[in-house]
Amino acid sequence: MQAVVLKERERGQYVTVTDLPVPRLAGPGDVRIRALSVGLDGTDREIIRNRYGVLPEGASQLVIGHELLGVVVEAGPASMLKPGELATVLVRRPCGDVRCTCCRSGQQDYCSTGFYTERGIRGADGFLCEYVVERSDYVVPVPRECAEYGVLVEPQSIVEKAWNQIGSLQRRLAWSPETVLIVGSGPLGLLATLTCRSVGLDVHVWSRSGADSVNADIVRSCGGRYHEVNLREEPGADSGLLSGGGGLSGVSGLAEFAVTQRISPDLIWECSGYSPHAFEAMKALNANGVLALLGVASGDRRIEISSDMLNQEMVLKNKAIxxxxxxxxxxxxxxxxxLQRIEAMYPGQLVRLMTERLSLGQVPDLDFEQVTVKAVVDLVTREEAARLIGGGVRDGY
Incomplete structure (x- = not known):
């Protein structure tokens, strides 16, 4: 089978397409999944561009990719799954350290030791290949009606985790949020937008994508308000670090923007990965509000900021990050x-997030600067997907 791998060589790592044996079931609880499509995100960009991935111990290569939509083609007798079922797979695996209570309790996403593995990212092969074998404990069935947008389950799970954390945290008080400010209009920013609109919140999105972009149109199509950033380059800012998908490198003035536009957010989602906003956002946030950080900063950006301001905002106004x-x-x-709720409320908007459809062979040379919102790799044709899951697949599965 073909796979996209990160390989080692004397001059460093590189990404290429190679042939690998088709994996076999290793136990009665295993399933074999035919990959239908795999989404690419900022982590994949770092792996492909900056060779960020960690190879399995003793291995010379790592199969990349961690956002899977596939179909079960073989199921062990103890798996409780059956061929023809759509599925995705959890990414992180527990560290195995008996002192890590989170991993011991099935909460490896909160691993305290840092010795976890992640499929396609760190120490374990991922999903950018034709077939994947996985223990059923880590396989999540996906309803057939989600076939068109099921590859978005993994990135949406990050939004859901944050949403659940916010709900748990805000049980500390009588909180009735009304206004949300989302920074960045990449995949996570748009999924956060659709999530917040699906529960009736007033959503403002601040991003550098143009007012006539697909990103902006998706925001408006679900009733959100889109604000194009007024770029102000700062000395030393790396304007190329965050690209396509609504990054905001080299931009300042989030608090000023909120005041000027009379936006008073109860909740801010930082989805651009431009870390200075994470701190400036604290000033713009309402008392008792929450700042949720979903964008991962890359590089070594530095800013001057009043630590006393941060302290006062968090202590005197009960703000949280x-x-x-x-x-x-x-x-x-x-x-x-x-995702089912979003699709019912805003039909077709989820599919619009997937702006580029690629083959395996196009991945190693992908220019992420040219990705409008999200790139998805298709490993089978629409007709083959329909055959594998018994029909019911429309364009853009």
């Missing part, structure tokens, strides 16, 4: 339900 990366089975399951 949370982060979300990776997710649990419960988050994957709630992600599926949320």
């Amino acid at each position: 949370i982060g979300s990366v990776n997710a649990s089975r419960a988050d994957f399951e709630s992600a599926i339900r949320r």
